[in-house]
Amino acid sequence: MPNQLAVEIAGLKLSNPTMLAAGILGMTAASLKEAFVCGAGAVVTKSVGLKPRDGYPNPTVAQVDSGLINAMGLPNPSINEFKAEIKTVKQEEMHIPLIVSIFGFSVSEFVKTAEVAVEAGADALELNVSCPHVKETGAEIGQNPDLLAEVVSKVKGNVEKPVFVKLTPNVSDVVGTARRAVQAGADALTAINTVRAMAIDVETTRPILANKIGGLSGPAIKPIAIKCVYEIHREVDIPIVGCGGITSWQDA
Template structure:
């Protein structure tokens, strides 16, 4: 009964398991996302799409460090006008929910893109208000509670599908932003996007990334994202999706115990696209051994005093 034990529901999104492909990873084409779904993901999230096409930055767009990966892709995307066709195509191919990640340079832009994505068939929208490496969008929106609130309200007014807000960890107190997003209408929170980071090459004495700064992901940030989930779970009632450094079932269990209802996996796909399968298998075994009937039962248990 593996299916039943892992089945969950996040703000109306029915998932066969709680693992989700994180935004930015392999998420342009329907075929690519379908492969991830067939590798075990319970849902997939597209790369962030905006109102106009963007080519992103020149290489190097990633730096592999000893402790994690820093990326500054620069939000390359075809623009929503073209991308609606890929969303429609993806909906005919995918057998799991399709979540479209959206970014904009203003509340109106976020709302326009989100509306078009939802009309094209997106099962949910995730707002990228946390990309740390593109000016005037992403984290620059999500690091101001008033602007964040305005964006969430506008999008909420224009769409009916579940609205997920992906938070930035690059703030003094993430709880303030979690509350602001929920009060403005967020149905789900994703915690967290990458941590703003830098890599310098000692030999040539220059920053390695073309954009100089980028976002750190991978195992290095897991303790930080886990703490963010734990803190947010204390103050909001909406479901939380954990994201940041999850690469095996034990990581996933820790996020669930901290208060996440599901987890997103991104960087770990580099080592194995079947990471979703292995997380699910381990999680199922864990739940059976601990005598839980369903994954929902362990959400937030670490908060017990």
């Protein structure tokens, strides 16, 4: 009997359309394997860059009624260190696509990080051009259509693997942003990353997060994600990975 849940996205074959999104559960080969054991059709790593980053000091996460607000600061060991985790995943023969999420503070950093990730065994790349709380990267790229297009184009021109682009909802025209990514060569889109948000401690009247501003995830952003996916789907003809506020199979 054929697997009725099987899908193909940008040339990647998934046994089902459920993917582990980029985040803290994708930090190690062991945690990525756990997602596979739990049934994920593909896994996306935590975002990694060319150079190591410690991220922001604590507190980095605030719980609110509608979900969580985080400002981790893109902590990572660097792609040159993380490539050992990528190689370990490939040696485990999990038989599901491994998508490596990358970021950079320049076009050249994106390209170099992409090349190392692919050389280490990445089946595809996801460009994090949507992190809402780190300056000079993330959403600052995703909110600049020309820079976004340059990043996508240069990465596509230097690797021979599918390139996913993770979009930010923190723009006035997410469809326009999606179009530019597609025109630049994106093979698939991920919509959406977290929504810029803030939490105040009423006892101290100060922001809870050390970085003050973070990204809201959880049930509150599902309607935003659905709207973005719907609007983008009407205008572009490449696969879209829905992301944001998914807590059950009904949400998915």
